Amino acid sequence: MIRVFHLYKNYLPTVAVLQDVSFKLEAGDFVFLTGPSGAGKTTLLRLLFAAERPKSGQILINGKNITSFSRRRIAHVRRSIGVVFQDFKLITYRTVFDNVALVLEISGTPRNEIKKRVWKVLKLVGIEQKLYRYPLELSGGEQQRVAIARALVNEPQIILADEPTGNLDFEITTEIMNILNNVNAQGTTVMLATHNQLLLQKFKRKVFTLHNGMLHEDVLPKEDQ
């Protein structure tokens, strides 16, 4: 599903954000990506959905090395990856329906099909009654559900979530984790970046820890142990 080989990323010539990161994720895996702030969690996720290019190394999604892809091919790869952001990244002048439908419109899905699928996914995340509201009329938790619905609506094989519960209280965090767990139970690979230790303790999953740009599997960050 995802294979990463010897990945390096620098923002400044002397400051390495990621150093020799390699790992593999199979279909149906659920992994937490953790580490202190600035450890490179967001950078790693951005590399996985090709928002940035690495200094060196390879990222294989379903056997294809996306680091050498053109813009056009990257756009197509992103349609097979659902991404959830901490700041939701919803288009404020589009309704909940239109925000979620956007992903399907981009790939030219027929309108009737879009209506059915958007309704189904909004029901799954429990926000179907706010179909025609605008994002700024919703609470943080509701906005994050919409963002998750948008990530799920295309039935992607991979979900990448960057601190999806970062600004939310524990009750809503649990609800969002349950949604992601259910999706994962149906075979979707999930990689969730978080520095919330309570989350790691409550939901026992495989953990990747980033420290000084290096990735360690199944290890909790030192300062939190």
Added chain:
Amino acid sequence: MNITYLYYLLKSTYQNIRQHLVINLISIFTITFSLVIFGLYSFGYLNLKKTLDDWRTDFQVIVYLQDSISQTQLKSLKHFCKSHPVVSRVVYVDKNKAMQHFRQSLGKDSTLLQGLKGNPLPASLELQLKSEVQGMQAVESLVGRIRQQPGVDELQYGQQWLNHFFSIMRLLHIFGLGVTGFLFFVTIFIVSNTIKLSFYSRRDAIDIMELVGATRFYIAIPYLLEGLFQGLIASLLSVAAVYGIYYYLVAWLQRSFPFLQGMVSLTFFTPRMLGGFIILGVLLGGLGFLVSFKWIRGN
């Protein structure tokens, strides 16, 4: 591209316009303003050129004939003049007609001619030139060749006036080209800057669309359509504005300068010109988009 995809692009365009109504109105106002200035300039240029062309139509080369000219020579001279490429019309004025015209032009004073014995006025050929004639050279070549024909006494053609006329026309063309080019670039500059502003205000939305897998094409087309739409509305508004100005100008001229009636007549654009003007507006909107999109991609 299938119909469904086209529908989504149009829907996205509509949402963009509806959501950013103020920016759209500013863009439309900017393009309208530029087009009105351009339209007024074109209107002035068109009417000035028409007036000058009208004057040129009145311009004649008069060939005075010797009294001794034979019928064969006259026939051959007429044929020579008619077949010359710069001549559009040849009118023969015989001695009697010349006298008749002279009497008419004197009006009440024609009694002065009562004591005159015989008819001292020469017969003549009045040559009208084609409106395509652009320089003195063609006229001088014609005059030179007529002068060599037998039976020709004298030629009159207002050389100095014609020289001025062609100089003015040349200046008008050069100035017109310069001003048109300048206005065109200024308009594109203003329009592209307005669209840049509009891009800035939607940068987040564009980023989000890219992150969820939209291609550049999918993102750009609604903005291009928006630019074309702005251009279309602006050109229609500017045509209406220029027409309004034309309408009131004509009414004002008639009211304030009634003696000018018949001497100066203002013309509005022909339907073909109007079509061109509207297409120009639409293209300006599109071009403004392309310039700013290229800039956005570079950033």
